[in-house]
Amino acid sequence: MKRALATLIAVVSFHGVAVATARAGQPQSAYRVSFELDAPLLLIAGSLVSSYFILGEGAPAACAPLCDRANVNPIDRPFAGLHSESWGTVAELSTASVLLLVPAGLLVAEPSRAGLVDLLVLGEAAFVTLAIQVPVSYAVGRPRPRLYAEETPLSERTDPNAARSFFSGHAGNCLAVTMVATVALRRIGRPRLAGAVLVVGLAGAALVGVARVAAGGHFPSDVVVGYAVGAGVGIAIPALHRHDLRASTLAFPGAGISLSGRF
Numbered sequence: 001m002k003r004a005l006a007t008l009i010a011v012v013s014f015h016g017v018a019v020a021t022a023r024a025g026q027p028q029s030a031y032r033v034s035f036e037l038d039a040p041l042l043l044i045a046g047s048l049v050s051s052y053f054i055l056g057e058g059a060p061a062a063c064a065p066l067c068d069r070a071n072v073n074p075i076d077r078p079f080a081g082l083h084s085e086s087w088g089t090v091a092e093l094s095t096a097s098v099l100l101l102v103p104a105g106l107l108v109a110e111p112s113r114a115g116l117v118d119l120l121v122l123g124e125a126a127f128v129t130l131a132i133q134v135p136v137s138y139a140v141g142r143p144r145p146r147l148y149a150e151e152t153p154l155s156e157r158t159d160p161n162a163a164r165s166f167f168s169g170h171a172g173n174c175l176a177v178t179m180v181a182t183v184a185l186r187r188i189g190r191p192r193l194a195g196a197v198l199v200v201g202l203a204g205a206a207l208v209g210v211a212r213v214a215a216g217g218h219f220p221s222d223v224v225v226g227y228a229v230g231a232g233v234g235i236a237i238p239a240l241h242r243h244d245l246r247a248s249t250l251a252f253p254g255a256g257i258s259l260s261g262r263f
Contacts, residue, residue: 168226179234
């Protein structure tokens with residue numbers, strides 16, 4: 001959740017700067033941001049993420065402290081009971097690497113003010129993915145695989161967070177930012193770098209999914225749904241920020257600010 005808050009702060013902080021710097025005469029960014037589109041998008045996403053603070057930690061899983069594997073669907077059942085702190089560390093490091101290296105590749109291609117615009121859109125993709133994952137995880141309340149093992153420490157089996165396995169936000173975020181960055185690099189004419197970022201991002205996202213399952217944090221179906229949500233966001237966000245959509249402008253006389261959007 002700390003990473004989620006950092007993402008929100010970064011997105012909001014860069015939004016005003018990115019809009020102000022997306023002017024004629026500057027290198028054109030791959031994406032276009034606007035007050036009319038991005039303000040409601042951030043507001044809605046922020047409202048959904050706020051469910052974490054409204055609902056608090058929540059309650060432990062109904063079956064805690066030890067769940068019955070017979071209640072798990074046949075596909076996921078072999079993974080019930082997995083628990084590994086080592087794989088958990090691998091998952092966290094892999095996620096952090098993707099969320100650092102992919103934006104870094106974008107900034108290497110756009111070391112200018114235009115890069116701030118595309119970095120904003122990438123941050124929005126991560127935040128929107130999170131906004132979908134947080135309320136869904138509370139609504140579904142699926143126990144994590146580690147709740148099915150007696151070897152798992154009792155404190156971890158009774159942790160409220162252990163009741164929110166569905167779906168994998170780690171996997172979804174990695175895939176979403178990878179797709180947004182890849183599309184951006186292709187739009188600005190950097191196909192080789194786009195290919196490199198895509199390979200790194202997909203490999204990292206795959207490792208994250210495997211590690212989260214091996215750590216006992218998610219079932220395979222949680223990861224697959226996470227990938228699906230991340231892919232959906234990775235397609236929708238670039239489509240919403242195209243330059244060739246109909247434009248609308250909002251100006252503030254005397255403030256020297258003009259916000260342009262494409263719809």
